[in-house]
Amino acid sequence: MDKIGMIGGGSWGTALAILLSKKGYNVDLWLRNQKQIDEIRLTRENVKYLPGVIIPTNVNVTNDLEKTISNKDVIVISVPSHGVREVLTEGKKYIKPNQLIVNVAKGIENESLMTVSQIVKEVLPENKYAMLSGPSHAEEVARDLPTTVVVASSDRQVAEYTQDTFMAPKFRVYTNPDVIGVELGGALKNVIALGAGISDGLGYGDNTKAALMTRGSIEMARLGVKMGGNYETFAGLAGIGDLIVTCTSMHSRNRRAGILIGQGETLENAISKVGMVVEGIRTTKSAYELSQKYEVVMPITQEIYQVLYSAKDVKNSVVNLMLRDRKHEMEDISQNLDINW
Structure with a gap:
C-alpha cells in the first residue's frame, strides 16, 4: 500500500492517522513534543487531544521530520494553518516533486492573506495538491462515527486518488474541483x-x-x-x-x-x-x-x-x-x- 506521512499530531491529525491505519496504511505521525511522543508510545493514546481513543500500532509516532516525509507517497499537512509555511519550508529539502500534498488545515495566513493552497504552490510549486474539508470533528471520526467530507483538487485524478485513499465504510468522501471555494x-x-x-x-x-x-x-x-x-x-x-x-x-x-x-x-x-x-x-x-x-x-x-x-x-x-x-x-x-x- 502507499506510504503516508502525517505532519501534525493534534486531534485531527491523530484521528486521520487512526482512520488510515485501520485501512491498512502504515502512517508516520509527526509531532514536535517529545514528551507527548513518549506518552503515546507508552499508552497508545493521545491523552491531550483524543483521550480514550486507542492508536493502532501501525501508526508510528516520531519527531523526525525527514523520516516522516522521505519515501512517502502522500504527505498530509495537519498543523494549524499559521504553521503551514514554517513546516513546509523546514521539510522542503526532503520533499520530492512526485509526492502528493494533502492539506487538512483550515485557515488563511494573516501576513500574506494566502490560503493554504497558495502557500503550498509558493513553497512547493512542483507538487500536486488536494484539500480535505467538511463537517468532521476529530472526536467523532476517531471513534468511527459516520462522517462525510469533500476533497478538492484542480486535477481530477488527484482528487479521485485522494478520495480512494481516505474513503472508508464510515468516512464518505466526495470530490470537487473548486479548491479556493x-x-x-x-x-x-x-x-x-x-x-x-x-x-x-x-x-x-x-x-x-x-x-x-x-x-x-x-x-x-x-x-x-x-x-x-x-x-x-x-x-x-x-x-x-x-x-x-x-x-x-x-x-x-x-x-x-x-x-x-x-x-x-x-x-x-x-x-x-x-x-x-x-x-x-x-x-x-x-x-x-x-x-x-x-x-x-x-x-x-x-x-x-x-x-x-x-x-x-x-x-x-x-x-x-x-x-x-x-x-x-x-x-x-x-x-x-x-x-x-
Whole structure:
C-alpha cells in the first residue's frame, strides 16, 4: 500500500492517522513534543487531544521530520494553518516533486492573506495538491462515527486518488474541483462559529443563531465568489455543512471560545480555557482584511473583528447588525435572479 506521512499530531491529525491505519496504511505521525511522543508510545493514546481513543500500532509516532516525509507517497499537512509555511519550508529539502500534498488545515495566513493552497504552490510549486474539508470533528471520526467530507483538487485524478485513499465504510468522501471555494468555506465558517458561540454566551436563543448561520453563509459565499470560488460550493459540505457542525457542537473550539467571550471572558482567557488552537481568531483578522481588499460587504465578520481586535462591546455589535438598512433577501441568495416586483 502507499506510504503516508502525517505532519501534525493534534486531534485531527491523530484521528486521520487512526482512520488510515485501520485501512491498512502504515502512517508516520509527526509531532514536535517529545514528551507527548513518549506518552503515546507508552499508552497508545493521545491523552491531550483524543483521550480514550486507542492508536493502532501501525501508526508510528516520531519527531523526525525527514523520516516522516522521505519515501512517502502522500504527505498530509495537519498543523494549524499559521504553521503551514514554517513546516513546509523546514521539510522542503526532503520533499520530492512526485509526492502528493494533502492539506487538512483550515485557515488563511494573516501576513500574506494566502490560503493554504497558495502557500503550498509558493513553497512547493512542483507538487500536486488536494484539500480535505467538511463537517468532521476529530472526536467523532476517531471513534468511527459516520462522517462525510469533500476533497478538492484542480486535477481530477488527484482528487479521485485522494478520495480512494481516505474513503472508508464510515468516512464518505466526495470530490470537487473548486479548491479556493472549499478552502474558504473551511476557513470562514470558523469566524461565524465564533459569532454563534458569542450569541450563546450572551444567552440569546436559537432564532439568533439561525440568523447568524444563514446570513454568515451568505458572507462566506460573497467573499468566496469574489476570490474565484464557485457559489454552489458554499451550499455543500465545505460550506453550509461545516458551518452547521461548527456553530452547533461543543466539540467546536471556535464555538466554545465564542461562548466564553460572550460570557465576558477576555480573548486571552478564552483561548487559554479552550486549551487548543482556535483557528477562527486568526482567520477573523484575515477575513476582515480580505473583505476590505475585495470590497465585499461582510457585516457579521466586521463586528466579530471589532469584538476580538478592538474590544468592542458584544451587545453593541448585535444592535449594529439588527439596525442595518433594510434589504431584499433574494438579492443575496441567488446570483442570477432577476427581481421584478
